Amino acid sequence: MDGLLLTGRSRSVYLSVQRSYEKHCALQNLSAWPVSRQSLTSWLSSRLLGNANQKAVKPDTALADLAALRAYHIDNFLDDKLFDNKHFRRLIDGARRPNPVTKVRVRNPISRDTITTLSAGLAALPPRPSEMSANILDDLNSATACRVAFAGFIRLGEFAYKTDDLRTRSIFSATKLTRSDVRFSSSLDHAQLTLKRSKTDRRHGGVQIILAKTGDGACPVDALQKLLLLDPKGPRRPIVLLPQKAIQSQQLPLDLIY
DNA sequence: ACATTGGCAGCCATGCCAAG
DNA sequence: CTTGGCATGGCTGCCAATGT
Known part of the structure; x- marks a missing residue:
């Protein structure tokens, strides 16, 4: 069964995010699964604003985090409607506003x-x-x-x-x-x-x-x-x-x- | 009034890279 | 090796313009 779910790289990336989220919840004394409005808000703000241990992540990374936590719900037959709530998009968009788009490294084509x-x-x-x-x-x-x-x-x-x-x-x-x-x-x-x-x-x-x-x-x-x-x-x-x-x-x- | 088209931005699985 | 960070790019839905 598990072999039919996500495989390879995506799965390991998601597992990594999920573990990081679980650690955050443990430190905040929040229950991790299923993801709740409180735990997700707490986790997202900590990611977007950064803390003593980790710098703020890019808004796009926060979006990927949402996808990773949602994937856990999908894999485990948990309801995932919470992730559609506009509140979380707004938090991320709010973080996007003051941060200019960073320059992308130029890579020349192979000739x-x-x-x-x-x-x-x-x-x-x-x-x-x-x-x-x-x-x-x-x-x-x-x-x-x-x-x-x-x-x-x-x-x-x-x-x-x-x-x-x-x-x-x-x-x-x-x-x-x-x-x-x-x-x-x-x-x-x-x-x-x-x-x-x-x-x-x-x-x-x-x-x-x-x-x-x-x-x-x-x-x-x-x-x-x-x-x-x-x-x-x-x-x-x-x-x-x-x-x-x-x-x-x-x-x-x-x-x-x- | 409804159908089609095309531009656009968001999504997210997957890619590369760097650091530990 | 694992983990974290973030770029990538086809797909999708939305919307307005255009066609019928």
Whole structure:
């Protein structure tokens, strides 16, 4: 049953907020569950105004807190009408008023040139799988990951998975990208990628991504063809593996495998 | 009078990052 | 590793403008 409720990151975030709220209630001598008008007002003001231990949180974070506490009610069949009460929105909007919007850090887009440079190793590969060394396999895998992610506008979460995710094979092959999700068109002018799960695919219907052949140094079709030829794997295996040396040197986020 | 369209802001599950 | 903070972005409902 629990497995059908929220999973992964969202669940752990919510649990964290819920524990923090419970601690607050204990200190204030308030009963935590179900959330009451008093306990929620007390908690929200303490979050919005800050206290000796914690600085004031952003109004949007307070909204996320509301969602987390509401999620507890939903999961436990408790009534959640209280959370719709306008009073709490007004508290948050009140906190928003005196605080100007903070500047967002500028992050420049990754360019085609960047991808070309990163995947330059694909230009010189041995002709047969038997001649692939561990290092060259590493390069092939990461270069393919770069090109496909760039060409397909793929989010990290759609493409990457954690070592942990490999433990349950059935869930892995039902939710993550595997070799069977790559199809080439007969003329090899494009490849089709099936995303079984995507952040925006809330109904879990699957999303088709078309990767057009570009023929330049960032061509995803070229990379995928070379990968399938020189690093053959079963249909239920991940499309590419992140090189161990990249994990160890922290060139890429820890514990992520493409 | 009712239907459709499009802009808009709020929602919230999920993402990344930093600190402990 | 966990926790906290907050940005992200598709979906949704609302509303006014426009169409029928």
